[in-house]
Amino acid sequence: MVEEIGKTVEGDLIINVGPQHPATHGVLHLVLTLNGETIKKVEPHLGYIHRSIEKMCESLSYRQFIYSTSRMDYLSAHINNHACALCVEKGLGIEVPARAQVIRVLMDELTRIASHELWWGAMAMDLGAFTPFFHAFRERETINDIMEETCGARLTMNYNVPGGVMADLHPNFQERVKNFLKLYKLKIHEYDELVTGNIIFQNRMKGVGYLSKEDAISYGVTGPAARGSGVSSDIRKLYPYEIYKQLEFDEILETEGDSFARYMVRLREMNESIKIIEQLIDNIPDGDFQAKTKAVLKLPKGEFYQRVETARGELGVYIVSEGGTTPYRIKFRSPGFSNLSALDHMARGGKIGDLVATMGTLDLVIPDIDR
């Protein structure tokens, strides 16, 4: 059996999961080679939603290109924008006001919670439980409302500009965030009761989609997926940006490396984000929300790289500048792409149901993979 895995022989069932399939959450195309129900090979085919964002960015100014990155990983749009803004600020040497830094971090963490909430609901739905989706959305909607009030948009916020944020916080912001914290603490036990403690759920997740620490490193897996295998990879801790150095929070590590470990990492990470928000929400410094910048931004000649921790892992922004008003070349190192590359390794030898559970805990966002 073991030597058969990975080889296609006569009698194997080859099945196309996607590009339109409920479990791929987007236009991902997986070619499965099956022996009965057992998976022998998973071959991801990409490119169905490729919009060449990196190429488009080359013809946009340093103020404009930030907004196209909202459409990469649309669930952590604010964090994508944040990475780009940081990279441009690094190139220009702009000092971001303290208030703007706090606002950015607050929004980052709210985005992270919103993203994890959606992941939790969608993953439970992959496993056949429909109800958690609605419970997750109850809390997620509150975050979206907060975003809408301050940023003017619910999903693709476009709130970051080089040098700070676009507008000041809405007067209701603090009150609404506190209401959200209250709601979250009131309801978070339901998550455990409904899904985490369920015996069927645990049987589906434990020991499924195993990824060892060594494999996680060699595949370049980052984010909660890597931390589930015990790889310390939180950019907020390893390469702190903005004010993360001054904040108290833990990097969540689980060592089992299975789907349940990845699940627990995300669930516990939400609590860490709540901790960060609680530290900041009453301590937003006064001052400007945006540094004074020139009308036309020109990065000096050179190469600039900035990485941040999105909800899915490490996002790297790499800008090559020739000194002009537009970047010469831009490359994004997106977390989803690397995480997807480990899928074949993790799913081999499992059942179709295991593939769905593994894919769910990798938390793939397809526009992030294809860009």
Add this chain to the structure above:
Amino acid sequence: MFSLESITTIVQNWLTKTFSPNLALFFEFVIVGVLAIALFAALGLVLVLMERKVAAWIQIRLGPNRVGPKGILQSLADTVKLIMKEGLTPDGSDKFLFNLAPFIVMMVAMLALAPIGFSKGFHIWDINIGVLYVSAISSVSVIGILMAGWASNNKYSLLGAMRSGAQMVSYELSVGLCILSIIVLTGSLSLNDIVLSQQNGWWLFKGHIPAIISFVIFIIAVTAETNRAPFDLSEAESELTAGFHTEYSGMKFALFFLAEYINIFIVCAIGATLFLGGWMPFHLGTWEGFNHIMDYIPSFIWFFGKTFFLIFVIMWFRWTFPRLRVDQLLNLEWKYLLPISMVNLVIMTLVAIQGWHF
């Protein structure tokens, strides 16, 4: 006291008086057929709406509330839409089997309805092997599902059908053993006799712990046998898109859909008959006053009340639990439910022989 039996007696007396015996029998067949189809349509509409409302209630939302008052006409609108839709037959499919499959599934569901006693003296066919008949008939539906999966010429359908075949055949064993454990108590296979034997208390309460165990196993096993979540592997949406009915559309899909709900109704009706006394009212020992009040509630209300309670439980399962994996599903049956129900049957037989039950 109002009873459906009086109506049937009046109709039968009138028919036999007015027509020749053969013609009267023919008219009785026609009336029964029309009533059965009407019950089908009504059950389909009510159960689909009920499922959506139960789901909405569990999922903190409103559910259908636009068509008609409180959305009660929603399933009617859905039916109209499904009838208007084109029933596609894919090119590569085996056209005869593809079109035959939904009717087999539907017909099986219809046939299994026959021996169920809806009310006192109100059943289509009081056959003396009623329970055996229902279990025999309901195992035919797996053929329809396998046929649908095979004829669709779709790999998802095939996988779904194979899963369904393995699942329904295995879980039938547990269902059968649970039914048997009640039959050793009553000593009769007729559903009517089983109901009458519960005159002084339902088997769930009279049969000690073995009866409760077999009731729990029965509920789990019938959930699996009707392909309902958490055992809905044959149509697992996130794995096999829609499983064995991926290629079906329009009314042919609706027949599968309807058959699923009718099957739920049938298994819950059987469960209510075996364990909860069917149309028998709830009696509390020798407390005459209470028993009299209970007797005044018409027996068909008792029957439908119990059945719909069990249906609600099964719907509750669906909207709460995640789905099992295919190997876990078979492990659950062969390693746990089947041995437990076998031992349980032996204990129940001992109880019945020794007369330890109430």
